Amino acid sequence: MRILSLGAAATVASLAALAAPADAAEPEITLRIQNLFSAESLPGQNAAQFFDDLEVMSAGRIKVEPFYSSAVVKSVETFDAVVNGILDGDMTQPSYQTGKDPAFQFVGDLMGGYDTPWQLYAFFYNGGGLELARELYAEYDMRLVGWWIHGQEALSSSRPLDGVASLEGWKFRSPPGMETTIFANMGASPVVMDFTEIFTAMESGVIDGADASNLAVNKSLGIYDVVDHATYPGFHSMPADHFAIRLETWDALPDDLKRIVDVAWQKHAFQNSLSHAIEIDKTANALREAGATLHDWPAEDRAAFREAAVTAWDEYATSEMAKKFVTRHKEFLGRIGLLD
Template structure:
């Protein structure tokens, strides 16, 4: 065989092998693929956190793992994506704790109003014994709970009057999530809760179908609720953690070195996401305070205590569902942290 013919055959085999090993763009083909889906859009802190996760995983795995990010509920709502993880047809999602209660009921602890008073307490609970115990319970439903990300504190807005005390809540119709604990909490505050789809909320506020709503500062600002809501109150009545979770089926397929890469990347990205989310909330709060057409009320400690007293029956109503002993454990840990802070 002539030399040119041999070279041609060699090049054919070399190119074929190269494309099989690296893919068409000269990059080594990934051995594993992670489809990471979230309900939040691509402007959210959660999306930015997943981008950080993607960069770290692909770098630390040296291309052996590829991460695809699917925002805006493209793979389903939070419950559907958790079910995808159970079936092994999706690898990662980062839902709020509210839908997780359908899989692990103890996560309902975070729906109790005025439980978590500030970020420092949230970190102490989530990153401590209580938070880890909750994550471990997810293994019973075929999911690996890795770490906590954040959606943050929910705040109140309305278009009727400033809310400076729980008495000012009387008679206000407030859009809430479709969540029994949240509904009960607002009823105990004297309001009339009205659950509805988030996509219908702005038009409902504009038309006066409801007087107000409750969401995080960043959401209030980003969704332009200030255009139809004059009064904002820094209630912080609910703290919403997010949980970074992985399909147990997928996780078990990974070699131990790549398991370590995924876990550490999720934890590092979580630190970044939580800090980013908090900065976004503070910036949004400042923007609202600077607006001439918006009045922001920060509750006094006395007023906040009035809200806490008003919702005490909610804790009693859900002792059986969540567990009286578990609620007391969490409350004791919170008091323990506050005592540490007072030293």
């Protein structure tokens, strides 16, 4: 009979332990996660990859039940649905929660601040933004995992939008929050409505245009089948959608699964931004070829918008947490040379 050495025996024992169903015996955790995008859209496809990564990296210990296009509740109601246990995860927009605290605006969209997703990620991960945001979310029994940024957004319109003067009387869909104040002060007529209502409202002429998302996402929504004007490159908004989990659910996760969620999310977020950068440029070329007009605002008009946005930051920061966010953003923007 062949006798194994102690080292070989230990190796065999280790392999047997890995093959044993111990991990499989651990209870599976099912996360019911809602996002506002369709499954067919680019962010929807990227979200699906993230869900798959979670299941594979956790060896099946994490299962995801996804809900696209805000299938369970309206986009703006997702956060509360998670807090109340209807869902487990929210992949929508922080600024939907400004009614709770205006600080959520500065988590979701500073408006007129950063030029690229990478600058904003740097604020989150290297400028103290993540730590401050997690303090805010914890106040509402939520754990902020992180952000996913789809790139600079475009304003879509049935009429030309070639500068500040063209905003006068322009009736458009706006997300809730500080944006409505900025654009109203510049002569536009923002109308707050759910993301899923945009196409129908534009098609029926209820609104002249929309601030929905970037060019690529807008095209996937069918917006440019209805209107043929857009701003590009974007300048007014670069929102960071969030992924937040009910704090009770997060705390119940073993440490290794928490690490898997964090790592898988960062991979997803960065890949999402890269894929959108490519798609935005491809979409711009396709829209021009199809006869759409893309408006690149002149420097003086962009400066006027940034000035209006900076003024609005201080006006909108009416809570202690919001003031902390504005201060931290300004410090970081100054550090990287985007703000005097």
